[in-house]
Amino acid sequence: MDGVLASVEPQLVKYYNQVYGASLTLEQIQGMSGAEAFPKDAATRKMLNLPGFFRDLEVMEGAVDAVKKLMKHYEVYVVSAAMEFPLSLMEKYEWLQQYFPFIDWHNIVMCGDKSIINTDYMIDDYCKNLDVFKGKTLMFHAYHNTTLDHHYRVRSWQEVLNWFERELDLELKVTSEN
């Protein structure tokens, strides 16, 4: 959800600058871990625990249309690692109701780690989630994963759609050959 459906990077920079009087830019944190990007006061965890942090996130560009398109061919689940920040549970639910009301509650999962999630594909920004996943993986570009390259990187939802278009072609080809 965060870093894939929701644009969390600008919000982290904005909050950090406000709370700690810093003047970080999005460009400066590329290639850094959360701890490196927001070093003062173990700030990342504190920011993510602030009321409203998740509720106020902007939608990732192109996410709404792309998810609608994927839902024509796939059963789409939103799987969010929300349990570390309990305040986020209701905020994330409300956020999804606002921006993705067409995703049914059956298809929403708030979890701790994602190791017991069994789907065919996973789109995620964190390698800790992608690395233990058994299906095919897409790594959504984020400041903290720019130096990692063992998953297929997508830099936008358009690139996600492009990837799935090729995947669907492949599936159709396999089906027609059998």
Add this chain to the structure above:
Amino acid sequence: MDGVLASVEPQLVKYYNQVYGASLTLEQIQGMSGAEAFPKDAATRKMLNLPGFFRDLEVMEGAVDAVKKLMKHYEVYVVSAAMEFPLSLMEKYEWLQQYFPFIDWHNIVMCGDKSIINTDYMIDDYCKNLDVFKGKTLMFHAYHNTTLDHHYRVRSWQEVLNWFERELDLELKVTSEN
């Protein structure tokens, strides 16, 4: 969680009797669906949406000790179909913190349906969850499943432990033979 870790049956009867002036007993609802047991006013859904309903549930007898014992041999996850009742998200989290504080947040999942959950075992009271599960299943006895017999029925946490004791023996035997 409900009907397995948390004792939901007495709470449903108590709330129904209070709200609708009925005088149901636990014995009377055995073998009934939710709609049959609590017929007035589509009551089941309304009761589950009441603030406090989940927060005030009692722990299922023997659940705390049994989960602690299972955790010595297994990675135990709590997977709760909470998404249909968003109010329950925080209540269920707080309830777990109170009664099962030894279960780490990594191992808690609040979901819609449970079809994408991939573990080796599932203990659940609802066949809709057990029927689509790929691992081994234990059906925890509940008023709404008394007439179903296509999963192994456990009537208490002691019976769960007995089952896993045999399972561990079996695993140890297989391991020593290989």
